[in-house]
Amino acid sequence: MRIAIVGAGIVGAATAYELAGDGHEVVVLERHASAAEQASFANPGLLAPALLIPWAAPGTGGPVLRQFTGRQGTLRLTRGAGLHSLAWLWRWARAAGQPQCAGRLLALAHLGRYSLGRTREVAGALQADIETSRGMLVLLRSSGDLELVQAALAALREAGAGVHQVDADTARLIEPGLATDVPLAGALHAVDGEAGNCRVFAQQLRQAAQERGARFVFNARIQALSTTPTGVVLAGESTVRPADAVVLCAGEASAGLLRPLGARLPMQAVHGYSISAPVREDTHAPQGAVIDPLHRIVITRQGQRVRVSGGAELGHAAGVHHAPTLRTLYLALSGWFPGGVLTSSPQVQVWRGARPTLADGAPVIGAGPVPGVWVNAGHGASGWAQACGSARALADLIGGRSPALDLQPFSLARF
Structure with a gap:
């Protein structure tokens, strides 16, 4: 499959690594000049327990x-x-x-443990020094x-x-x-x-994803998603860049891109x-x-x-x-x-x-509001801790396999 990933933070880089490893043709579109320039840059670094x-x-x-x-x-x-901030705070x-709060916390605890295991697997495979x-x-x-x-x-x-x-x-x-x-x-x-340097690992994941065939395009701002055909429209371009699937890993920008498709993420x-x-x-x-x-x-x-x-x-x-x-x-x-x-x-x-x-503290990991659009965003303070597990589970879902983790608590449908 040709897959376009929007966002090259720790979640986007991990998703690119997993999907490229599964044999997909991956391109990552990032509006900044390099990977991990925003929330992944100097976050607390705590991997577990998230x-x-x-x-x-x-x-x-x-x-x-x-x-x-x-x-x-x-x-x-x-x-x-x-008012948007106050409404969000009220919902939080x-x-x-x-x-359902206790059940949601349990689901997040399982995601954290699964992700820690996957992070260690990937770091070991890459022989990555992430200042652990x-x-x-x-x-x-x-x-x-x-x-x-x-x-x-x-x-x-x-x-x-x-x-x-x-x-x-x-x-x-x-x-x-x-x-x-x-x-x-x-x-x-x-x-x-465990703790480690999120930005260093994101950069190493980007390099490893590139070695697996993924392409990273920087200074690329997504203007809109397209559903017919599936793809993205970049700012300054009038034509759609087609893809078999689009995966949104761009934080707040993901919510903005989903809004015209009828999905309103708080x-x-x-x-x-x-x-x-x-x-x-x-x-x-x-x-x-x-x-x-x-x-x-x-x-x-x-x-x-x-x-x-x-x-x-x-x-x-x-x-x-x-x-x-x-x-x-x-x-x-x-x-x-x-x-x-x-x-x-x-x-x-x-x-x-x-x-x-x-607003409920859990990310969205799974299918988007229309076929061909997927979401892996909204991890909040736990992006570094949940990135590798979220990426592996979503890659399995896109590939038609049953993820090792129950993704129902992270479905977009809950909103």
């Missing part, structure tokens, strides 16, 4: 109102946030209280912090993930660099937790921040991944760098960074791991990026 990532899904991280207000509020409405809050670190701690300042992750924890345990509660002394044995003067009641420990760009800094002293720096659920912050070790991520903004903010959020991230690094990171180095990278998120 459900514990802040803003992974409704029902995780505590009530939305608590995330919006108070001293620990991390959700902000910025310039550009209008409502989804947390729906009876193993193990993850959720730091609990008090017993009340456990309530913030209880729903996600229940789903992970039901899916078979090994997440265990440990005391403060054990937590500091696992992460020797943890500050001794910060109150710590204990932690959740995921032995199988998708919102939830912007977050990350700071990446070089390691100063290895024994004082994190060895794996650490989550602070109270401040909704993720700290990951990626080779000789440490990345701290957090914040949630609705609206474009006119490109202006929110200084208090960045200050909180810097304080988290120095507070939890004093002396471990060079935050004053010229190599420090500050990034603000979008996480295209659907």
Whole structure:
């Protein structure tokens, strides 16, 4: 089949790799100048367990109102946030209280485990160095912090993930660099937790897909989808570029392209921040991944760098960074791991990026609203964690095979 993939982020690159490996003639169309330029560029890097990532899904991280207000509020409405953003936020809050919330979290936990296995398989086959670190701690300042992750924890345990509660002394044995003067009641420990560099892997997947015959076309903006014939229309072109199938992996742009076909995805760009800094002293720096659920912050070790991520903004903010959020991230690094990171180095990278998120927290993986159109988008904060599993499952579906994962919870029909 001739397949056009729209988007060359981590999800698009993984999809291209899988479909090209199945023998399809693949072309990837990307509006930016290279792969992984947007949400995949400097995201938190946490691969597993994805459900514990802040803003992974409704029902995780505590009530939305608590995330919006108070001293620990991390959700902000910025310039550009209008009625669409407020409607999305209402749907997100409502989804947390729906009876199907627990089932959705379980489906996401299964997707995360399946995707982690596929990521490791592909990374091993490519002999890819993606700056992997193993193990993850959720730091609990008090017993009340456990309530913030209880729903996600229940789903992970039901899916078979090994997440265990440990005391403060054990937590500091696992992460020797943890500050001794910060109150710590204990932690959740995921032995199988993992982090890595998403952008590096996306670039390696692009190269591997090209070696399998896929073509990547950059600076190509899709103006519309065509159904008769199936294909895409690029900006500046008047004719259709035909294909047997089109796969949308372009985040928010996917929702825009689907709208004329009658599908309205409740998708919102939830912007977050990350700071990446070089390691100063290895024994004082994190060895794996650490989550602070109270401040909704993720700290990951990626080779000789440490990345701290957090914040949630609705609206474009006119490109202006929110200084208090960045200050909180810097304080988290120095507070939890004093002396471990060079935050004053010229190599420090500050990034603000979008996480295209659907209102129920789950992606769409499967058939689109018309024959020949497929969707693999809306992974939100878990795009890196879900990319390889989503790509393999969708490739099986397109190839007429039964995926190893139940994709019904991720169907477009739920909207």
